[in-house]
Amino acid sequence: MKIAALIAMCAAAGLGVGAAQAQERTLTIGTEGAYPPFNVVDNTGEVTGFDIDFGNALCEQLNATCEWVTMDFAGLIPALQNGRFDMVIASHSITADRLEVVDMVKYYSNSASFVMLTDSVTEDTSPDGLAGKTLGAQSGTTHASFLETTYTEAEFRLYPTQVEAYADLVAGRVDGVMGDTTALYAWANSEEGQQCCVLAGEPIVNEALGDGVGIIVTKGNEDLSAELTTAIDALRADGTYDRINADYFPFSIW
Ligand code: ARG
Numbered sequence: 414m415k416i417a418a419l420i421a422m423c424a425a426a427g428l429g430v431g432a433a434q435a436q437e438r439t440l441t442i443g444t445e446g447a448y449p450p451f452n453v454v455d456n457t458g459e460v461t462g463f464d465i466d467f468g469n470a471l472c473e474q475l476n477a478t479c480e481w482v483t484m485d486f487a488g489l490i491p492a493l494q495n496g497r498f499d500m501v502i503a504s505h506s507i508t509a510d511r512l513e514v515v516d517m518v519k520y521y522s523n524s525a526s527f528v529m530l531t532d533s534v535t536e537d538t539s540p541d542g543l544a545g546k547t548l549g550a551q552s553g554t555t556h557a558s559f560l561e562t563t564y565t566e567a568e569f570r571l572y573p574t575q576v577e578a579y580a581d582l583v584a585g586r587v588d589g590v591m592g593d594t595t596a597l598y599a600w601a602n603s604e605e606g607q608q609c610c611v612l613a614g615e616p617i618v619n620e621a622l623g624d625g626v627g628i629i630v631t632k633g634n635e636d637l638s639a640e641l642t643t644a645i646d647a648l649r650a651d652g653t654y655d656r657i658n659a660d661y662f663p664f665s666i667w
Contacts, residue, residue: 438475438476438477438478439477439478439479439480440472440475440477440478440479440480440499440500441480441482441497441498441499442468442479442480442481442482442498442499442500442501442502443482443483443484443489443492443493443497443498443500443501443502443503444460444464444465444468444481444482444483444489444501444502444503445483445484445485445486445489445503445574446460446483447486447574447575447576448462448464448486448503448504448574448575448576448596449462449575449576449596449599449600449603450462450463450596450599450661451463451464451503451504451595451596452464452465452483452502452503452504454483460481460483462661463657463658463660463661463666464502464503464504465481465502466657466660467502467520467648467654467657468481468502470648470653470654470657471628471641471644471645471648474644474647474648474653475640475644482497482498485573486503486551486553486554486573486574487552487553487573489501489503489505489629490505490511490514490515490629493515493629493630493631494514494515494631496631499630499637500628500629500630500637500641501628501629502520502628502629503629504593504596504626505517505626505627505629506523506555506593506622506623506624506625506626506627507519507623507624507625507626507627508555508621508622508623508624509620511623511629514632515629515630515631515632516629516630516631516632516633516634516635516638517627517628517629517630518627518628518630518638518641518642518645519625519626519627520625520626520627520628520645521595521625521626521666521667522625522626522666522667523593523594523595523622523623523624523625523626524593524594524616524617524618524622525555525556525559525591525592525593525594525616525617525618525619525622526538526591526592526593526594526597526598526612526613526614526616526617527543527548527589527590527591527592527597527612527613527614528579528582528589528590528592528597528600528601528606528610528611528612528613529582529588529589529590529610529611529613530582530585530588530589530609530610531609531610531611533546533588533589534589534611534613535613535614536613536614537614538589538613538614538615538617539614540563540564540565540566540567541566542614543564543566543567543588543589544566544567545566545567546567546568546588546589547567547568547569547570547586547587547588548560548564548567548568548569548570548587548588548589548590548591549569549570549571549572549578549581549582549587549589549590549591550569550571550572550578550590550591550592551571551572551573551574551575551577551578551592552571552572552573554592555621555622555623556591556592556593556622557569557571558621559591559619559621559622560591562621563621570586570587575590575592575596578590578592579600579605579606582609582610583605583608583609583610589613593626594612594616595662595666597612598612598662599661599662628641649667654667
């Protein structure tokens, strides 16, 4: 390409000459860091997981650098609303309640399941099937509110993080833990999960549990939502999404 054409292109894209090689856009992304294998702080203090690999690919697609900030799950949406982040990528399901306060762009599909102690597993994970059991979930999640409203004949315990719910399951203090099927699948197949527990019953799909899992942006930020939608389409089309998916799951989560 001729230099003049390149300069004209940069000008059209709103870039000063010379800015083409300097990547100046930073996208600040909030996540949690206690939700394996989606977002988890490893023993060197770095946050890793599907959400992070996917987010970094998005930033690259948008010619930006991601800056990751971790905080408690419950604090993420309020912090976004206070302008602390450009977006949140923490495996939030897309629900009507959340869409009243933020906008969301789908990046994978969801259903809910239970992991249960192998000793007390039942194939019937309906509210009737689990009547009398003690069930756990992470507070602030769709699963916590679903247990509360639907599993009225069960006892339930809520935990600040999903990993704390798993710990109580391993210790036998709860019979089962509800969560996203993808996350539970990974945990049930982990070294820790395999020793005590199995994924039980059929995946549960319900409007209250949300339709898809989404990136969260401030309500009304249509420009960023549109950019994210286009970038996700590109990552799906060029195989990047599938490659990241395959690092975590032997099936498509799209
Ligand atoms: N998908 C569920 C929800 O939207 C669980 C998300 C949990 N995410 C996390 N980072 N702990 O509520």
